[in-house]
Amino acid sequence: MSNYDVIVIGAGPAGLLAAGRAAERGSKVLVLEKKEQPGRKLLITGKGRCNITNNAPIGDFITHVFPKGRFLRNAFSQFFSTEIIELLQKYGVEVILERGGRYFPAGNKAADVLKALLAWVKELKVEIRCDKRVEELLLENGKIIGLKVNGKEIKTTNIILATGGKSYPATGSTGDGYELAGKVGHKTENVRPALVPLETAGNTAQKLQGLNLKNVKAVVWSNGKKMGEAFGEMIFTHFGLSGPIILTLSRIVVDELQKKNKVEITVDLKPALDDQKLDNRLLRDLNEHGKKRLGNIFRNWLPSSMIPVFIETLGLDPDKECHQVSSQERKQIRVLLKNLRFSIVKNRSFKEAIITAGGIPTNEISPKTMESKLVKGLYFAGEIIDLDAETGGYNLQIAYSTGWLAGNSCMRASD
Numbered sequence: 305m306s307n308y309d310v311i312v313i314g315a316g317p318a319g320l321l322a323a324g325r326a327a328e329r330g331s332k333v334l335v336l337e338k339k340e341q342p343g344r345k346l347l348i349t350g351k352g353r354c355n356i357t358n359n360a361p362i363g364d365f366i367t368h369v370f371p372k373g374r375f376l377r378n379a380f381s382q383f384f385s386t387e388i389i390e391l392l393q394k395y396g397v398e399v400i401l402e403r404g405g406r407y408f409p410a411g412n413k414a415a416d417v418l419k420a421l422l423a424w425v426k427e428l429k430v431e432i433r434c435d436k437r438v439e440e441l442l443l444e445n446g447k448i449i450g451l452k453v454n455g456k457e458i459k460t461t462n463i464i465l466a467t468g469g470k471s472y473p474a475t476g477s478t479g480d481g482y483e484l485a486g487k488v489g490h491k492t493e494n495v496r497p498a499l500v501p502l503e504t505a506g507n508t509a510q511k512l513q514g515l516n517l518k519n520v521k522a523v524v525w526s527n528g529k530k531m532g533e534a535f536g537e538m539i540f541t542h543f544g545l546s547g548p549i550i551l552t553l554s555r556i557v558v559d560e561l562q563k564k565n566k567v568e569i570t571v572d573l574k575p576a577l578d579d580q581k582l583d584n585r586l587l588r589d590l591n592e593h594g595k596k597r598l599g600n601i602f603r604n605w606l607p608s609s610m611i612p613v614f615i616e617t618l619g620l621d622p623d624k625e626c627h628q629v630s631s632q633e634r635k636q637i638r639v640l641l642k643n644l645r646f647s648i649v650k651n652r653s654f655k656e657a658i659i660t661a662g663g664i665p666t667n668e669i670s671p672k673t674m675e676s677k678l679v680k681g682l683y684f685a686g687e688i689i690d691l692d693a694e695t696g697g698y699n700l701q702i703a704y705s706t707g708w709l710a711g712n713s714c715m716r717a718s719d
Contacts, residue, residue: 307459308334310714311451312466313438313481315342317700318686318707319466320421321383325711326462327428334460335425336436336453338467338476343418345468345475349658349700354414356392357385357704358697359405369693369702370555375666376691376702379674383708385701395420406697438480441488441682448681462681462714464674466707469660469687470495477660481688485664489678493665493690496558497657499551499699502569504544505647511613512540521575522549525568526560535575545569545646552694555661558651571644573606582638590634594627601626605641614640659699663690673713674706683710 309331312323319335320343327333335342349355358365362380366373389399389407397420398410409416425432440452441463450459467481482492516539523533538547553569560567574582586605593601599622602611615622618636654660668677669684676682685707693699 307450308332309460310334310462310464310711311336311458311460312464312711313451313484314338314466314468314476314686315432315434316466316468316686316703317343317346317421318468318703318710319464320425321704321707322464322466322683322685322711323430323432324421324425324428325383325708326464326714327425327430327711329712329714331462331714333425333428333430334458335430335432336438337432337434338437338480340434342422342432342434345472345477346418347414348472348475349414350408352414353408353412354417355695355697355700356399356407356409356417357388357701359385359401359407365698365701368696368698369691370661371690372666373691373693375669375671376705378671379705379709380701382712383705385697387708388701388704391424392417392420395423404696438484441484441679443488443679446678446680448679460681462683464683464685464707464710464714465664465688466685466703466710467688469663470654471497471657471660471687473654477687482663485676485682485684485688488676488682490664490668490676493662494562495660495662496562497651497654498555498558498661498692499658499695500554500558501541501546501652501656502544502550502554502557503649503652504569505649508613508617509540509544509646510542512610513542515540515607515609516547517571517573517607519575520549521572522553523570523572524553524556524560525570526556526563526565528566531560532556538571543652544648548695551658554651555692557648558661561648561650567648569646569648571646573641573644579638579642582641583634586634586638590626590629594625596626598622598624598626598629605637658695659692660687661690661692663688665690674710675713683713685710 310326310333312319312335315337323333399407438453442450465481468477470479521535524531534549534552536549674683686703
């Protein structure tokens, strides 16, 4: 009889779901967490609110996951958004549905979600030990027989690696899992930041620092070729661009920057109007306010903090009367409103990345069990796997579902 039927490495959402499900099936479960408390990264998700999951059906959900969302179909079919919501509600967390199909705790506190998951695993008698760094996985004839932690060996026949990726390293995600998996023969695919802010050349973004734009369209260009677009909200920062649509597009940007391509993002400030309709609007406003200064009329078209930057970029005289604006100048205004261009210098680091792209390749993991195809008794869950998704609750659901399936698949010593 082993010391523990299942040992889970990492006490984030994937690890806790894995531990809880394994315990529900009668396993004696130990969770080892490197940091001094469990779930630290969960506490900062959704800016501390925790976007629990999304109400998209499985088929649609999978389209938001990269690079191979279909790998998750079996995991999602066994434990999905309905199941995590029911579990949280059982432990006192009511949820609210917001735009984009996003579920949040009604109390707007990620801590409520963590508290519920910890209450669940505690009730199931899962043992959690913090401040424990796993140094090595122990094998015999290609099978898990235990691990070494803080210099001591612990016996088990099942290990679930739920160590996270490399994003927000202060929370404990420092890539340890890749190293542990590598020592027993697993590859690690191109690990890189995802859902990450972007740095821009020049000082235009810096001049607009703090400005939040809604209902705009951003397009990524690589060596002049359109690579992707997103509609919604973005924000200017002291270094460049951030906000939901920029984070979504950052996956493309990071990959193109790695190829040393010239990457640009254009922002369409008036996506609801095509060129002709926008030109008609500009012409009408300029004619109606012919005696007004050009700088004043810009308030009809832009947030006030953008106006000086816009006029400077165009090289226009803000004191010029509207009726004096030439058709060429009007065209310049129209083009910039539809095509505010930023050259991307680089992405920000793992310290600011919401998640990690890359990881243990899915072709080395069974989609039916989350067990390693190389090592019997070794399972993977959560961000360590080469799967990442857009913002909107998708990434956390990947953690819950893969964690639950890994825990469900472990065989007890007596089985």
